[in-house]
Amino acid sequence: MTTTSSSTSIDKTQKVSLQVPTTTDVPPFFAGLHTSYIAGLAEKLDAKTSYEGAVTEHLRMSGVYWSLTALSLLKSPEEVDVIMGLTAPTAGRPISIVDWVLQCYDNRSGGFGGNIGHDGHLLYTLSAIQILALADRLQDERFLNLKESVIDFVAARQQPTDGSFTGDEWGEIDTRFTYCALSSLSILKALDRVNVTQAADFILSCRNFDGGFGCTIGAESHAGQVFTCVGALSIAKSLHKLDADLLGWWLAERQCDSGGLNGRPEKQADVCYSWWILSVLSITGRVSWINRDKLATFILKCQDDEDGGIADRPDDMADIFHTFFGISGLSLLGHLHAAIPECAPFRQIDPVYALPTDVVQKLGLQGQIMVAQEGDSVEERLQQYDTLTSQHKLFQ
Amino acid sequence: MNALNALDQLWELLCLNPKEFDIAILRSPDDNTKNPFVLQEGHLGLHAGDLPWLARDFRTAYRTARLQDCDSVLKVTSCLLLVCPDHATAWADRKRALLSVQCHEDLWTRELDFVNLLMTRHTKAPTSWFHRKFVLQQRILQLLSALPPPPPPNDDHDDQENTFSTTCTTTTTCIYSNMVQLARDEIQICARIADRYPKNYYAWTHRSQMLQKIHHMLQDDSTSGTRTLADHYTQLLQDQWQSTTRWLQSHVSDHSAAHYGGMVLQLLRRQQLQQHNPQDHHQVPDNDTTQLVHAMMISSITVAQQLVERHPSHEVLWIFRRICNHEFLCYAMAITDDEDDDDNTALLLNSSYWxxxxxxxxxxxxxxxxxxxxxxxxxxxxxxxxxxxxxxxxxxxxxxxxxxxxxxxxxxxxxxxxxxxxxxxxxxxxxxxxxxxxxxxxxxxxxxxx
Structure with missing residues (x-):
């Protein structure tokens, strides 16, 4: 494989007009700028004067995962490999991303840390596994040697009392960690190592009267946590326990006048919820409960039209998290694909595992999705999952 | 200034009484001297422009220090966490260091002082909130370790046992009062954080977990001191209800507060139910609590209604009304299970709910x-x-x-x-x-x- 970037010159001017019918001016999707933004990110973060680089060193693993996944929706796997130096070092980098990921393994705990020399944590263990899946290196011999210990680390996080998961050995409990654990184990084909039913029941104990979920029992509903909870229920194939109508009602009410989605009532809209909320609506077959065109317009307005990247809201500074959330949101809305005869390599995002659909299909990952009512068609990207038809509960 | 100097200098400032000041990030380039820290009028100021190199240098120092003694770990993580508050490994090293030193009376309260200082500036780092919980848990264990042992099983010596029980009750009462005070302190800090950083998810969640924690203690523990704890707790819930509705009057879009208010009502309702179904002889039905809860459930409907009448275009207040009505309905359902409770039923019938x-x-x-x-x-x-x-x-x-x-x-x-x-x-x-x-x-x- 070529290791220089010359073979994959980035066309910064690549723009795609998404077919978003609306009365106002909608900017095009700056595919070329986003590619160059992601490609140049590592260098920018490593610069001595970078504040972001200095204060995000400990969560670099997640940053790399977000970068790779976002770029994977814009470029072919081969191009992503070369641009990012995924499996072989790219110009200016001493080692490949895969080598670096393996160096972040924490021997003491058995999990992966956020960077080299850090303690193992479920958050970064999932990111590491996702990166290896993206790189098609889950069968790498070096990883196979660690695999059992990684599985032990994840399985040991489950609390026998209530089925919840702790992030690391210190005991912090959060519904995010349940998702990280179930997703990791599902990718490693080791879900049988934990009590999946009990894990799902813990998620349900965190449900509020409004149908939403918080980070722990009794905590306020939060759209970000809702994703982790519904994602976990999908992997646990326990969506029948969900009150999808009640939850969908609450999620649909998150759409603001700007078209963007907020995470809690009367908070500002933020691009990140385009991913957190849309993925749940997609899993539960209810994307049509929000105004899709207005949301796509909002995401497009949050792009940086000079340097690429997407911000939390219009005119704010772009960052890699919101770039991932924005591009993934547009993918879930179908907009990236509808307009693309000229951009064939755009891959789709999978709402359950947050990986490109073809990666999920190749690995044969399992899960469950819903259709809102009998006869609704299932999106092509979700067809490998078990399908459940909703039992309507509202106003019956 | 090199890293060692910056580290030493910041540590020296942190060793002054950290309760006296808060952290501020200085954005104006006017004081472009060599000194990255300014202590002035109760603020410990860090220049924004210095943060990248401070973060990098503290990190380098941390890599060396984490292999050394406890004091070094505490010193360097104090500095690092002030600029990288979600550094999970640094927090973990700190816990290891604290657990390895000889536990003395103010070890955990001093650690809380540090977390309080950090939270004057950084309030959204989940790991820092978990560290706070961890420290509180240690502090609670410290308090509980002073509890007298359970009474001896031998009931031949009635007199002796009575004396024993009295002493026990006094000590126990004192410890439980301290614990409720600890919860009150936490709640006050959360309120302060929510005031500076509105709708802060973590502060409101932590605040609610303090209430839930005592609820669980009351459920799990049936020692003679729980009567005192239950009384303190009811009072605490009542105060929380009042302060939350007051808060909502001036923070009309604060969904976290609305959710918290609902939690207070729910805990009150459950508290009363628990007292109606005593699992042991220590918890007899308490008429005062019953009346209090009843009055509050009824008034919650009115309070919520008044709030939306004053600010009808605020989604959060409608949600608050919805929460109050939901709790009220659950309550109405529970108390009408009790056919003898004619007074309460009559009150419910008089409400114009429908x-x-x-x-x-x-x-x-x-x-x-x-x-x-x-x-x-x-x-x-x-x-x-x-x-x-x-x-x-x-x-x-x-x-x-x-x-x-x-x-x-x-x-x-x-x-x-x-x-x-x-x-x-x-x-x-x-x-x-x-x-x-x-x-x-x-x-x-x-x-x-x-």
């Missing part, structure tokens, strides 16, 4: 001509609110064999026929359909069965 909701629909219909954005939004919140309330009643009805059974048991709904319920429901759904075309579940309800 009529108030019908009035909202009339109000929306009356305001149909107002097309301003604010009016449209208000109407949507009003309709959604009534739709929710009807859904809540509908769900409750499914637990009974017939509508009549529901009305017989939940006397709040006495006099309401199923026909009236269906008519109101159809009206609301029709109106919602006209206003919000993107939600198909309203559309799916074209022909609800009567």
């Amino acid at each position: 009529k108030d909701h019908i009035d909202i629909i009339f109000c929306v219909e009356g305001n149909n001509h107002d097309n301003s954005l604010e009016a449209q939004r208000t109407q949507l919140y009003q309709l959604s609110y009534v739709a929710w309330m009807l859904e809540d009643v509908g769900r409750l009805a499914k637990r009974f064999d017939s509508w009549n059974d529901l009305v017989r048991r939940v006397r709040l709904l006495q006099g309401v026929t199923q026909q009236e319920y269906q008519t109101l429901r159809n009206t609301v759904l029709t109106q919602l359909r006209e206003r919000k075309e993107t939600i198909p579940f309203y559309q799916q309800q074209q022909h609800p069965q009567v």
